[in-house]
Amino acid sequence: MRVIEEINSEELDDLKNYYPPREADINFKKIANDAVQKFLKEIPLWQEVHVHYGKTSPNALGTHIGETESRPIIVISPKNCLKALKIYRSRGIDLETIISTTIWHELGHSFYEYCAIYNLDVPEDEEKAAENIAWSIYYRGTVPINVKKLLKQIQKEENEIQ
Numbered sequence: 322m323r324v325i326e327e328i329n330s331e332e333l334d335d336l337k338n339y340y341p342p343r344e345a346d347i348n349f350k351k352i353a354n355d356a357v358q359k360f361l362k363e364i365p366l367w368q369e370v371h372v373h374y375g376k377t378s379p380n381a382l383g384t385h386i387g388e389t390e391s392r393p394i395i396v397i398s399p400k401n402c403l404k405a406l407k408i409y410r411s412r413g414i415d416l417e418t419i420i421s422t423t424i425w426h427e428l429g430h431s432f433y434e435y436c437a438i439y440n441l442d443v444p445e446d447e448e449k450a451a452e453n454i455a456w457s458i459y460y461r462g463t464v465p466i467n468v469k470k471l472l473k474q475i476q477k478e479e480n481e482i483q
């Protein structure tokens with residue numbers, strides 16, 4: 322399993338001006354890589370995940386660029402994550418949590434897209450479902466039961482193909 326970083330270095334350089342001193346030591350890429358690895362342990366569907374650091378739509382912490390040649394590509398906006406930190410810090414949420422849950426949320430979307438390949442029954446509200454995946458990993462260290470069931474179905478389908 323590989324995590325490919327395609328870094329928009331301008332955006333990361335910008336952060337040096339943007340980081341409050343307390344957050345300056347946080348290693349964005351390490352947190353992101355750890356989060357991807359954790360997700361892949363739960364949902365081992367891909368050999369590669371691409372993580373870009375760059376612009377997303379205003380206020381979006383991250384976004385995903387679909388299923389491309391069977392590897393997820395996600396974009397995370399360091400700037401917007403830091404903006405979110407200003408809001409959520411008072412609720413006890415730190416930057417690591419914001420980055421990790423953003424990654425898990427976006428990979429959650431990628432997972433549901435993968436399910437669609439096999440016409441599996443996926444939740445109607447994908448936005449909420451992706452959010453459930455993110456916070457389930459955060460609070461329980463694992464994905465929700467319904468996600469595990471879907472994963473089993475995918476693995477069964479793929480074993481039959483081989």
Ligand SMILES: [Zn+2]
Pocket residue numbers: 426430448451
């Ligand atoms: Zn979403």
